[in-house]
Each structure stands twice: as structure tokens, then as C-alpha cells.
Amino acid sequence: MPTAGRVLAAITLAEWGAILTYFYCSGRLASYLHPIFRPLVLVTGILLLASAGCILCFDESCFQLACDDVGCETRHGKMALGGLLSFAVLVSPIAFAAKISPDSFGSGFIQNRGVRQTIFPAKAPPDRWASSPIFTRRSSSQTLTGPVSPGLSARKLPGSVPSSRQTSAAFSTPATSGDYRPVGILDLMRAAQNPVVRQDFDGKRVGLTGRFLPKNANHFELVCAFVTCCAVDAQLLALRVDTNDIPLLEKLTWTKVIGRVTFVKVGEDTMPVVTAETVAAIPAPKEPLVYGPTRQQLNRPAPR
Amino acid sequence: MNWFTFNLQDFSVAFLSILFEGVPFMFIGTLISGIIDAFVPSETMTKYLPRNPLAAIALSGVLGVAFPMCECGVVPVIRRMIRKGLPVSCALTYLLAAPIVNPIVAISTFAAFRGQHPALVMSTRVAMGFAVALLCGLLVHRLPLSKVLNREMISFPSKRRLSLGSRLSAQGQGDEGSLASPLDDPLPKKSFWKKMLSAVRCASFDFLDVGFYLVIGAAIASVFNTAVHRDAILPLAQNSALATGCMMILALLLSLCSTSDAFIAASFITFPFAAKLAFMVFGPMMDVKLLFMYGLVFRKRFTMAFALALFLLIGTLCLGLGYFR
Numbered sequence: 235m236p237t238a239g240r241v242l243a244a245i246t247l248a249e250w251g252a253i254l255t256y257f258y259c260s261g262r263l264a265s266y267l268h269p270i271f272r273p274l275v276l277v278t279g280i281l282l283l284a285s286a287g288c289i290l291c292f293d294e295s296c297f298q299l300a301c302d303d304v305g306c307e308t309r310h311g312k313m314a315l316g317g318l319l320s321f322a323v324l325v326s327p328i329a330f331a332a333k334i335s336p337d338s339f340g341s342g343f344i345q346n347r348g349v350r351q352t353i354f355p356a357k358a359p360p361d362r363w364a365s366s367p368i369f370t371r372r373s374s375s376q377t378l379t380g381p382v383s384p385g386l387s388a389r390k391l392p393g394s395v396p397s398s399r400q401t402s403a404a405f406s407t408p409a410t411s412g413d414y415r416p417v418g419i420l421d422l423m424r425a426a427q428n429p430v431v432r433q434d435f436d437g438k439r440v441g442l443t444g445r446f447l448p449k450n451a452n453h454f455e456l457v458c459a460f461v462t463c464c465a466v467d468a469q470l471l472a473l474r475v476d477t478n479d480i481p482l483l484e485k486l487t488w489t490k491v492i493g494r495v496t497f498v499k500v501g502e503d504t505m506p507v508v509t510a511e512t513v514a515a516i517p518a519p520k521e522p523l524v525y526g527p528t529r530q531q532l533n534r535p536a537p538r
Numbered sequence: 539m540n541w542f543t544f545n546l547q548d549f550s551v552a553f554l555s556i557l558f559e560g561v562p563f564m565f566i567g568t569l570i571s572g573i574i575d576a577f578v579p580s581e582t583m584t585k586y587l588p589r590n591p592l593a594a595i596a597l598s599g600v601l602g603v604a605f606p607m608c609e610c611g612v613v614p615v616i617r618r619m620i621r622k623g624l625p626v627s628c629a630l631t632y633l634l635a636a637p638i639v640n641p642i643v644a645i646s647t648f649a650a651f652r653g654q655h656p657a658l659v660m661s662t663r664v665a666m667g668f669a670v671a672l673l674c675g676l677l678v679h680r681l682p683l684s685k686v687l688n689r690e691m692i693s694f695p696s697k698r699r700l701s702l703g704s705r706l707s708a709q710g711q712g713d714e715g716s717l718a719s720p721l722d723d724p725l726p727k728k729s730f731w732k733k734m735l736s737a738v739r740c741a742s743f744d745f746l747d748v749g750f751y752l753v754i755g756a757a758i759a760s761v762f763n764t765a766v767h768r769d770a771i772l773p774l775a776q777n778s779a780l781a782t783g784c785m786m787i788l789a790l791l792l793s794l795c796s797t798s799d800a801f802i803a804a805s806f807i808t809f810p811f812a813a814k815l816a817f818m819v820f821g822p823m824m825d826v827k828l829l830f831m832y833g834l835v836f837r838k839r840f841t842m843a844f845a846l847a848l849f850l851l852i853g854t855l856c857l858g859l860g861y862f863r
Binding site: 243246247250254257263265266267270271274275277278281282285286288289292320323324327328330331332334335336337338339340342343345346347348462463464465466467469 | 543545546547548549550551552553554555556557558559561562563565566569649650652653654735738739741742743745746747749750753754757759760763764765766767768769801802804807
């Protein structure tokens with residue numbers, strides 16, 4: 235007959251295991267974690283479930299060896315108030331959070347964290363793209379100082395990629411789909427930092443998705459969360475979208491915009507602006523977070 | 539500007555993402571800790587310690603690589619080791635170094651700082667953790683046991699007298715290097731599967747113990763991450779000394795596991811390198827939960843003085859490193 239302490243421990247382990255496994259299998263984990271960590275979550279979930287089974291099913295005598303340890307008296311505490319408190323702390327918050335979590339941050343988080351309209355300081359050389367995601371903060375009061383395109387400087391910066399063809403491959407921008415090129419917000423922001431790549435995008439018709447953040451009567455922002463490891467380290471990127479007719483969408487609705495890209499100078503930085511042709515609400519994508527490319531991806535040779 | 543706006547749903551997203559990221563690493567740590575508990579007799583650690591105290595203390599720090607433990611699991615193990623004859627200076631060095639120099643923490647630090655010079659951050663963290671542990675071990679080596687260990691540890695009956703402890707004493711490195719020799723109680727002979735079951739049980743309970751503090755730490759970190767306006771803490775990040783001190787206090791309060799704290803540190807993008815490093819070196823060595831757990835081994839006065847000394851030492855080292863970087 236298992237003791238109360240063992241039963242509570244098994245319940246706790248089983249609950250954690252079940253939550254981890256459920257989040258992986260349901261796909262909800264995509265809203266929280268970088269893909270490289272996700273298999274670990276599944277494995278841990280399964281092992282926690284197995285551990286719960288072991289704790290519950292095997293007789294106490296099987297565990298005598300561990301309980302000879304000095305640590306047992308403190309670590310494997312008896313069922314006192316402390317044990318119940320631990321049980322409550324371990325079981326309740328994760329279950330509650332799993333129940334109420336909308337799987338995406340709301341406007342309060344965006345306001346507190348702040349959004350970024352450009353990536354990398356203007357003076358940072360492009361070869362730092364692969365290793366150093368340093369973002370520049372930009373306040374909403376800053377004004378655009380004029381278009382850079384089409385007369386932008388095409389001079390090669392130190393460390394820049396040698397050809398536009400290679401650069402396009404590096405950004406993994408797929409071939410055009412229909413009459414527009416599907417791109418990501420991050421792609422355009424990276425492109426803004428490199429004159430050669432800017433030329434590739436400038437004036438082109440693109441389609442991109444993000445969350446709708448209204449600003450004023452003739453422009454809104456498309457917001458996406460750039461993540462290194464997990465949602466808590468998200469850097470919010472906001473792409474300016476100009477439109478004559480601001481759509482009547484709820485704040486932070488997932489939105490698809492098709493329009494033409496231009497690049498404008500903001501102080502020392504260059505940022506992309508999309509002039510919208512069509513704006514439509516879409517369901518949340520399966521992969522709502524944006525991840526940075528690895529060094530290998532950036533260094534990948536262009537396909538012939 | 540409203541510097542604090544709490545939203546329960548944002549909190550839940552941040553809370554879950556910290557847990558999902560940290561739990562697998564924590565589980566791996568406790569699993570290894572359980573396996574060591576079940577399969578490695580304590581004599582293994584003491585048998586091979588060199589006679590030279592500096593070498594013994596340094597080796598104890600390096601043992602953290604071979605016998606990885608997170609800071610929560612290491613305290614009970616160290617308590618047992620001290621009772622079995624491991625010199626306190628060696629035990630303390632291992633206690634401080636193991637949560638930082640172990641490979642799991644190194645890998646998780648590397649993973650957390652992807653895109654922020656991960657190799658540099660990881661190697662600096664490991665090197666500084668080891669150096670601080672070594673310094674503390676050497677310092678404690680000069681102190682009498684009565685000033686370091688609590689009454690219960692001092693009065694623990696020894697079955698047999700000193701081997702390693704007396705060897706160290708004979709070389710004049712402090713008259714009270716250890717409590718006793720390794721006891722004559724090797725792990726009971728059990729089948730592999732019974733040992734595995736023991737390891738699983740040990741790992742499971744360790745996981746629950748550590749998980750308790752991780753949940754609390756993740757909750758505090760989530761409030762901080764979602765409710766506090768970033769502009770409110772930017773002034774702290776501008777000043778290296780202030781940022782470093784604040785990050786160490788935060789590490790003390792958050793009580794995060796060393797396998798997952800790098801993920802929190804990495805999220806403080808605006809803070810200087812020195813502050814993040816101090817967070818990751820100080821946190822595994824001293825936090826609120828450890829203050830209580832150290833009470834199982836050390837005197838209260840020693841623990842408090844030790845915490846203050848660690849704060850100053852790590853703060854100074856990190857600021858110095860940040861200055862020259």
C-alpha cells in the first residue's frame with residue numbers, strides 16, 4: 235500500500251508529465267518554445283509519467299537503497315504541512331496556467347516590452363547578422379526622414395554577402411507565389427540593413443502575416459515575436475503598413491497583408507514600409523513565433 | 539508611464555514558457571543525480587583526492603564535471619560526504635562548483651545565449667564559477683570546523699578515525715579538515731534494476747523538491763517579465779555596478795535552478811554582460827532556497843557571512859571582467 239506521500243508525489247509527476255506531453259502532442263508547444271527544445275519536452279513528459287508509475291507501483295522495499303541516504307530525511311519529506319504545501323505549489327499553478335493561457339501575449343505585454351521597428355544598430359556591419367541579434371529600440375515619436383529607395387546606396391559593406399542571388403538564398407525567401415512574394419517581417423527588416431538585399435525587395439509585391447496593431451487612420455503595424463529560446467525572451471518586431479483605409483479588425487488579430495515594399499530612412503536606420511493593397515484576417519498560424527536563422531543557414535551556398 | 543501592469547494571461551504564457559524550457563534540463567539533472575546517488579559510492583570521491591590541499595580542492599571543483607549536480611541536489615549529497623570524511627573545504631568547493639561547471643548547465647547556457655556569443659558566455663560562466671569555488675574552498679580550508687559546520691554536523695558520531703582528513707591535517711592545512719574517514723558502509727549490494735529503481739525514486743523526489751522552487755522562481759520571473767514596463771528598469775541597465783548588484787539580488791530572490799537560469803538571464807537583453815554573468819554565477823551559489831538548505835550543514839552566522847562575501851567577490855569579478863571586455 236503506497237503511503238500518502240508517494241501517492242501525492244506520483245500525482246504531481248503524472249500531472250507534469252501529462253501537461254508536457256499534451257502540449258507537445260497538441261501543437262500548443264509551438265507558441266512557447268523554439269523547435270530544438272520541443273523533443274526534450276516530449277521525452278521529459280514521457281519519463282515523468284513513467285516515474286510516476288514507478289513511484290506508485292513498486293513496493294517500498296524496492297527503494298530502500300535510496301532511503302539509506304542522509305538526504306532522505308529532508309528531501310523525501312513526510313506528509314506534513316510542508317508536503318501538502320509543496321503539492322499545492324507544484325500542482326496548481328501549472329494546471330491553472332495551462333488552462334487559462336491563450337498561447338500568445340496580449341497588448342499589455344506588447345506595451346510593457348515595447349516593439350522594435352528595425353533590427354541591429356545602423357552602424358553594425360551586416361556580418362553580425364548571424365551571431366548577434368542586437369535590436370534597436372525606437373520610440374513611436376520618431377519620424378520618417380524620407381525614402382531611401384530606389385536611389386539607395388548599393389556599395390558593398392565589409393562582410394556583406396557577395397551577390398544578391400546568394401543573399402536571396404540566404405534569407406530562404408521562396409520563389410514568388412502567384413503575383414506576390416511571400417516573406418516574413420524579419421526578412422524585410424534584415425533586408426533593410428543591406429543595400430544589396432534591399433534592391434531585391436524594393437518596389438516588389440510581397441505578402442506577409444503578423445498580428446494587427448492599429449496606430450492611426452492611415453497606418454497600422456504588423457507585429458511578430460522573434461524568439462531565441464522561448465516566448466519569454468520574445469523581441470517584438472513591428473512592420474509599418476500604410477493604408478488608405480484602416481481595416482476594422484480587432485487588435486492583435488492575425489492578419490495577412492499584400493502590398494508593395496519600400497525602404498525609408500529613420501535617423502541613421504533604414505526600415506521597411508509596406509503600402510497595403512489587401513488586408514485580411516487569417517487564423518493563427520501553426521508556428522506563431524519567428525526564429526532566427528542559424529549560422530549554417532546563413533552560410534549555405536546559393537542553389538544553382 | 540505606468541511601470542506595472544499585471545495581466546494574468548500574459549503571466550500564464552511567460553510562466554509556461556519558462557517551465558517548458560527549464561523542466562527538461564532540470565529533469566536531466568535530477569536523473570543524473572539519482573543515478574549517482576544509487577550507483578556511485580561516496581568513497582569513489584574521497585579515495586582519489588590528492589594529498590596536496592590545493593590540488594584536492596581544485597580536483598573537488600573539477601569533480602563537478604564528472605559528477606554533475608544542480609544546487610538543490612548537491613546539498614544533501616555534500617552533507618553525506620562530509621559525514622563520511624570528505625574535507626569541508628573540498629566539499630564546499632564541490633558544492634559551489636558543481637552547479638556551474640557541470641556539462642548540462644554548460645549546454646543549457648550555450649543554448650540560452652544562442653545569438654548572444656554563446657561560447658563566450660558559457661566559458662566565462664564556467665571559468666568564473668570554478669575560480670570562485672576554488673577561492674572559497676581555500677578560504678574555508680583555513681577556518682576551524684567549529685566556525686563553519688553547525689552543531690549537528692560537528693556532533694555527528696564518527697565510526698572510524700581520519701584517513702583523508704588526518705592526512706590533510708598532518709600537512710598542517712587546518713586542524714579540522716574533515717569530520718571522519720569514509721565509513722565502512724558501501725552501497726548495499728543490489729541488482730542493477732533495484733539500483734535503477736532507487737535512482738528513479740531519488741531523481742523523482744529531487745525533481746519535486748527542485749520543481750517547487752522552480753515554480754516559485756518562474757512565477758516571480760514571469761511577473762517581472764510581463765508586468766514591469768521595460769523602460770522602468772532601463773536606468774538600472776545603464777549603470778554597470780547598479781545593474782550587476784540588482785541582477786545578483788534578483789538571482790537571490792528568484793532561486794532558479796542553474797540548469798534554467800541562463801534562459802532568464804538571456805532575456806535581459808538590455809543589461810550589460812557583467813550583470814548577466816553575475817546573475818548566473820551568484821544564483822547557483824547563493825539564493826533564498828539555498829540559504830535554508832545550507833542551514834542543514836553550516837552555521838547560520840557562517841552562511842550569512844558567506845553570502846555577503848560571495849556577493850562582493852562575484853560582483854567585483856564580474857564588474858572587472860565587464861570593464862576589460
